[in-house]
Amino acid sequence: MSSKLLGRRQVTMGATMGVATLATPLLVRAQEQPIKVGTIFPLSGPAGPNGQACTHAVQVAAEMINAKGGVLGRKIVLVSKDDESTPAVGVTRANEMANEKVAVVIEGWNSPVTLAMQPVLARADILDITAVSKADPILAGQANPFAVRINSSNGQDGSVIADILANRLNAKRIGFLSQNDAYGNGAQSVIEAELTKLGKPWEKVVTEQFPFKQTDFRVSLANVKQAKPDAVVAINSAESSGMPALIQQYRQAGIEGTLVGAVGTILPTVFRIAGEAMTGVVSADIYFPDLPPFDGIKENIEFVAAYKKAHNELPDKGAALGAAALEVWASAANTTKSLDRKTVAAAIRGKTVPGTILGNLTFAANGQAQHKDTVFKVVDGKTAKLEVLK
Structure with a gap:
């Protein structure tokens, strides 16, 4: 009896040691395998060029991070998807990312697409970092309690x-x-509320609304002029289609009021299409690749050089936000030595x-x-010359 029990113990121990021996190479191989990072941006349609720039920038940032040892000693590989600026397509792409078992998804040019994808990625326990989309509900915590956004918000x-x-x-x-x-x-709602807070007299004389893909604004602009x-x-x-078309048609309509672009919408793609019509536009933004303070940030200087080498142009704000999200x-x-969604978000x-490219980046x-x-x-739309207003 004792001998049989001993024999059983010996067999059990031997089997356990065998499993451990087999498991060790598997664990080592898993630790050596690259980490998948997902990107979901519009790669086609009205915002296609902008989404492509974001995706290119994440790739450049990944190569820079890999050159410095990667993440947890592993290389990063990108899995990139086109959301077509359409919420339903975004949901499909988010489900595909879950099947790909990515560690994180960097996404978002259009707020409706981001809002549609959030619950899908949350259910899959994938960390979701919004690069560009601005709508305030993105950080409301309902669909994604661990949300992170790199861009400024409508509220800001x-x-x-x-x-x-x-x-x-x-x-x-x-x-x-x-x-x-x-x-x-x-965005309009917040601007109106902030105007009221300032306490100066103002009135809203006209509001014209349009869908994201619209490029003909002549009827709306006639109402604005009146x-x-x-x-x-x-x-x-739609900085590669709708926004430059709107600016050109605004000038053609002969409207005298100053045209103010929403924060972050006056990108190089707008200048390339609208050209001289850009002269006189007033706006604001949070990143310029070759202006202070960014021209003095080491990480930004390195990123701008790498991006320019790869794509023969300076990165715009959207590109910088995508790269910063990965950083x-x-x-x-x-820092946490973890890929766990909750741990990394914390x-x-x-x-x-x-x-980061944007300096030491503080999050609320x-x-x-x-x-x-x-x-x-x-001051000159043809040459994209800007005057910083103090």
């Missing part, structure tokens, strides 16, 4: 545009050309992440990055 932007209108332009009769979705409606506004706020995230995630993962939300407790805006006026 509203006070900047209100200050431009009331204090810099002294505009009293104000019009709005607003994208009719979570981004555009939210209202005789002092200033008109253009809220349009922030990689830094938090390396190292970002309410913390300061050092050494809800995951919103904090930024300082630069207000500018376009």
Whole structure:
């Protein structure tokens, strides 16, 4: 009896040792395998060029991070998807990322797409970092309690545009050309609220709304002209199609009121298409690749050089946000020595992440990055020359 029991013990121990011996190489191989990082941006359609720039920038950032040892000693590989600026497609892409078993998804040019994808990625326990989409509900915590956003929000932007209108332009009769979705409606609502807070007299003389994919604004602009506004706020995230078309048609309509672009919408793609019509536009943004303070940040200098070498042009703000999103995630993962969604998010939300393209980037407790805006006026649309307004 004792002998049989001993024999059983010997067999059991031998089997266990065999499993351990087999498991060790598997564990080593798993630790050596690359980490999948997902990107979901519009790669086609009205915002296709902008989403492509974001995706290219994440790839450049991944190569830079890999050259410095990667994340947890493993290389990063990208899995990139096209959301087509369509919420239903975004949901499909988010499910595909879950099947790919990515560690994190960097996403978001259009707020409605981001909002549609959030619950899918949350259910899959994938950390979701929004690079660009601005709608305030993205960080409300309902669909994604561990949300992180790199770009400024509608809430942050509203006070900047209100200050431009009331204090810099002294505009009293104000019009709005607003994208009719979570981004555009939210942005206009916040700007109106901030104008009221400033306590200066103003009135909304006209509001014209349009879908994201619209490129013909002539009827809306006729209504705007008739209202005789002092200033008109253009809220349009189709910076490769709708926004430059709107600006060109605004000039053609002969509207005298100053055209104010929503924060972050006056990108190089707008200049390339709208050209001279850009002259006189006033706006603000949070990143310029070759202006202070970014031209003095080592990480940004390296990123700009690498991006320019790969794509023969300077990165725009959207590109920088995509790259910064990867930097922030990689830094938090390396700091915590974890890929766990909750653990990594806790190292970002309410913390300061050092050494990014954007400098030492501080996040509010809800995951919103904090930024300082630069207000500018376009003095020459042909050459994209800007005057920084103090």
